Amino acid sequence: MQWSPEAEEAIQKVPFFVRKRVRARLEKEARKAGVPQITLAEVKATQQRYLSGMAAEVKGYRLETCFGPSGCPNRIDAGDHLAGRLETLLEKADLLSLLRRRVGPDLKFHHEIRVALADCPNACSQPQIKDIGIIAACLPQITAAECSGCEACVQSCQEDAVRVDTDGPRPLIDPARCCACGQCVQACPTGTLAEGAKGYRVQLGGKLGRHPRLARELPGIYDAETVLAIIQACLEIYRRRSRHGERLGALLTPTDFEDFARRFAPLDHTV
Ligand code: SF4
Ligand code: SF4
Ligand code: SF4
Known part of the structure; x- marks a missing residue:
């Protein structure tokens, strides 16, 4: 999809936490309307529509992946289709209902649980600042x-x-x-x-905002099944302790990390 220079400049000024979604929405709408190029007017109109209808767009979680599957040469592919399995797990968890009960109907994107999967340690999807960060490792x-x-x-x-x-x-x-x-x-x-x-490193509790913090890493490399079990355990903690949509990092304690290290065995490895 082509973008005019003014439209490209304008999209860079859209707040970073919605930029990707506004860009995707614009391209989808332009394709549907058969428009060959996105202009400044379309960027402004879509941004306005998007921000005013934010509560309807919130789905309770946000899963970000990197561009690894599009052919990045650095990609570590464990062949376990983890991205799709993560999406299924998060969708089934119905975090939206939980957030509505805890926060109320006026939900914003910053209330959502954020999960990032990066296909190599370059970590382009920024797992270090997400509630749950997963990094492919070999x-x-x-x-x-x-x-x-x-x-x-x-x-x-x-x-x-x-x-x-x-x-x-x-x-x-x-x-x-x-x-x-x-x-x-x-x-x-x-x-x-x-x-x-060959599997995944797991980092928990990263966040930005007023009190930014990098995620803390669990020891070792885990297979996909164990990664999913760790996420289930995190969501259970979130369900039990969240009162008003706090970030996971504010709810996890050092004891939780010790408990995870005991409960979830990493893959065996000796060089
Ligand atoms: S995280 Fe690694 S695999 Fe994914 S896009 Fe970045 S460099 Fe490529
Ligand atoms: S030794 Fe480790 S860090 Fe260095 S290239 Fe091999 S896998 Fe990567
Ligand atoms: S392990 Fe030996 S053969 Fe393999 S890349 Fe290193 S030096 Fe070359």
């Missing part, structure tokens, strides 16, 4: 396959987490530096580095 595993000493793995690692011991040669991974992006595995031509634990 840890490298050193196999018995002969290493050529080419150092492609070293070149590919942005974290300086790989080095090659020339006595062998053999790759060495520093787990304290590795953020599980899987790039060294992609780069290795011999299979000496292969995929180890």
Whole structure:
């Protein structure tokens, strides 16, 4: 869809928390009307309609994903269709009814539970500032396959987490530096580095607003089923403790994090 320069400038000024949705709405309406280009007048009209009807647009949760599935080369695909399963879980949870009971009918977008799924540690969907953030992760595993000493793995690692011991040669991974992006595995031509634990990191309780806070990460990498179970546990806490639409981060305690770490086992992994 084409945008006039004035329309493009105007959409950048729409508040960030509704910008994506206003843009999507504009493109949908323009396609439906057979309009070839979006102009400034259409941006203003749609923004006005959108903001005045906000309560009707609130659905209780907001799931944001990154552009990984559109062909991003950094994407870690665990092949478990987690995005769709998250949407189903959140829809079934009927958070809208809960919010209406706790907050009242005049709901705003900032009342919604925000969940973000990023398909690699670059975290383009900003999981660190969401109630629930999920980051796809792939840890490298050193196999018995002969290493050529080419150092492609070293070149590919942005974290300086790989080095090659020339006595062998053999790759060495520093787990304290590795953020599980899987790039060294992609780069290795011999299979000496292969995929180890592949799943998701989970971060809870991030938020912006008056008292911004980055989400706190649970220890380890989890498979999709465990991620969904963790989210269910978070929603149970939210249902029990929310009084007026607080952010999840304001409701979780350090004891909850300890409890989650006990209840939910991460994937086994040794480099
Ligand atoms: S988070 Fe990673 S996979 Fe997703 S769009 Fe960003 S770089 Fe690509
Ligand atoms: S998976 Fe770890 S070691 Fe490999 S490139 Fe990414 S950060 Fe570096
Ligand atoms: S582990 Fe793979 S990429 Fe790294 S030096 Fe050996 S062969 Fe090359």
